[in-house]
Amino acid sequence: MPDSTAVLPQEEQRPELLHHFSDAEQQRDASSLGMWLFLATEVMFFGGLFCAYLVYRRWYFADFGAASKSIDATLGATNTAVLICSSLTVVLAVWAAQTARRTLLLLMLAITMLLGCAFLGIKAVEYKDKFEEHHVPGASFSFEHVPIPGHPDQYANPRHAQIFFSLYFVMTGLHALHMIIGLGIFSWLLSMAWKGRFTPEYHTPVEIGGLYWHFVDIVWIYLFPLLYLIDRHP
């Protein structure tokens, strides 16, 4: 029976290697696969909502168009740009962790979080507008006499528009919740990076935190056209 106490390979002495993994590579692979699988469940979570959207978009095609037009596309487009930029900073953060650039890593994590906050701020402005326009589903909802695009003599059915806004609020609300969780993850990453925990050999948390962030961005990339752009014409 070989004695494994004598010479431990270097990586087994590192504190971040958990006892039940045989080496750092196995641990990294496991964490990354775990995050990918978690993202698969997230796809299904949003998938249910996209399915509902699909059904009602087909049923109430014109009403959805009218309701979609009432949302501020400029704000939405700005938010899209903000998130795409944050994806870039996340990638740079991962690269900084891989190449042991601590200052750059801290900077990129911080900028990502700032962009995330900017997104949520713009989202809050959008919600406020909707609230003032009585477009929040519920007792005070009102969508009277809004013409259907292309048919100025027809009005959208307020009930059907309400379904659009229900989906709008549930989908963007859950997306915003994911952003807030992402900000929590990134503040943890920031404090870990501040303490100098990440090295070129060990930076899995930055990588899988980044995966999560990209996922949340991608959800937005689908939400934006479906909610804001379905009836815009030049």
Add this chain to the structure above:
Amino acid sequence: MSMDIAIPQPVERENYLNKKYGVWSWLLTTDHKRIALLYLLSITFFFFIGGFFALLIRLELLTPAGDLVQADTYNKLFTMHGMVMVFFFLIPSIPAVLGNFLVPMMIGAKDLAFPRVNLLSWYLYVIGGVLMLHCMLTGGVDTGWTFYAPYSTNFTNTKIVEAGLAIFIAGFSSILTGLNFVVTIHRMRAPGMTWSRLPLFIWAHYATSIIQLLGTPVVAVTIVLVAAERALHLGIFDPKLGGDPLLFQHLFWFYSHPAVYIMILPSMGVVTEIIACFSRKRIFGYSFIAFSSIAIAVFGFLVWAHHMFVAGMSVYAALVFSLLSYAVAVPSAIKVFNWTATLYKGSIHYDAPMLYAFGFLGLFTIGGLTGLFLSALGINVHVTDTYFVVAHFHYIMVGGAVMGYLGGMHFWWPKISGRLYPEGWARLAALIVFIGFNLTFFPQFLLGYMGMPRRYYDYSHMPEFQVLNVLSTAGATVLGVGYLLPMVYFLWSMRYGKPAPDNPWNAAGLEWMTASPPTTFNFEEEPVVTWEAYNYEELDSPDKDAPRSQEVPVAR
């Protein structure tokens, strides 16, 4: 590694049970085996709560008149019975207890890939469970476990949101268990443990985990929509506001039909292990059983709308879903034929686990065949919402899943507890469960076919159904005794049972090559696998010293 070599003790070997004592050593443990036992305690608790509701339901149906409980109470009884049994017993049962305990050991790992996530999943289960208990004690829910809209969203004034939240949280526990298993099976296998050498228990859990990962989030978001609909009257499921109640059913069954396979697939895995061991043969058609598990998981996602044939959906869609439902029978039948072929010319031992496996074979076959009746559009319309459906899914979920669970508990109990259970009592209990089960549920097939609707507390306008209902209630009592017995003698054996040898069944598989009970890290040295799964011929051959015996080859 070096730290985990157990120091031989004069009195008792150090193992995962006696390594540390005290409440916190259990509540903060990340050891998959201890977490399995935490799950065992909590699901047993919920099993008896759900069983208590079942008993009250059966007592009410003893007489045609609605004399024991009020109509509203009866509605709550069958709802809470369903919710507790489905979400707090059957879904976690085999994966969270036996799977948690065995998956790392069967593949030669020290633990699951994410031990802390595993503990988190138990806490989520407990939080969900406490919410569910609170919901029950403060009024409960009366919609049926399916909480169909628009009744659940617009009309009932029972605790829908709280029950939904409980199920939502328990659902995350189930997702995390599945995620842990998939990663563990992919990344933590011991050297030499190739995919084709995995025990079929592992394949079954792999397939189950995929369903947990991809199905559960859909029911979670459905619950979010129901809660939002109740709070704000969005109209998504409300036909008055242009919404579609059928959409709710589609989303709900997209999870809840595959959920049946979350319950039955692990049971099939257990039965496969038991049948190979007690026939002393290599399993027949290894790869067919392995891939039929995956096929069941995949087809399972394509058949949900067979719950909705009478709900007013398109006839063409119904035809397609009917056809696809038949398709699930193919991999299921492949399994049954392979198990039977394994038995053929095996040297069969009738120990208690094998009795449960036999029970499973028969009852699952009846449950599966009546499933085909229900997939047929014509018969489905005739028996929808009758006791025929109730009997059918109890044959799968109780006759199949619970029989497998009990069989597995007996088979691995010596490994889990380090003690032998009393074999005579166990065989008696297996017999009582089998008789009690059939006495309870077979009459329900007849009742349903004759037209007794489900969810009625009062059948005084059809008193001719009483005889079969009395039989069913009598059977439920017998079944109750059959379920109490194992709990009593398992507890008894923990103190008074004979100490179990490491491999009491002379079974194949890595979990039998460790101590009973195992040490915290399962293996003293990382095992290296050089043999195929189920090499019983090799184990039983007179010169069995060759590739493997008690001495496990060691890595490095």
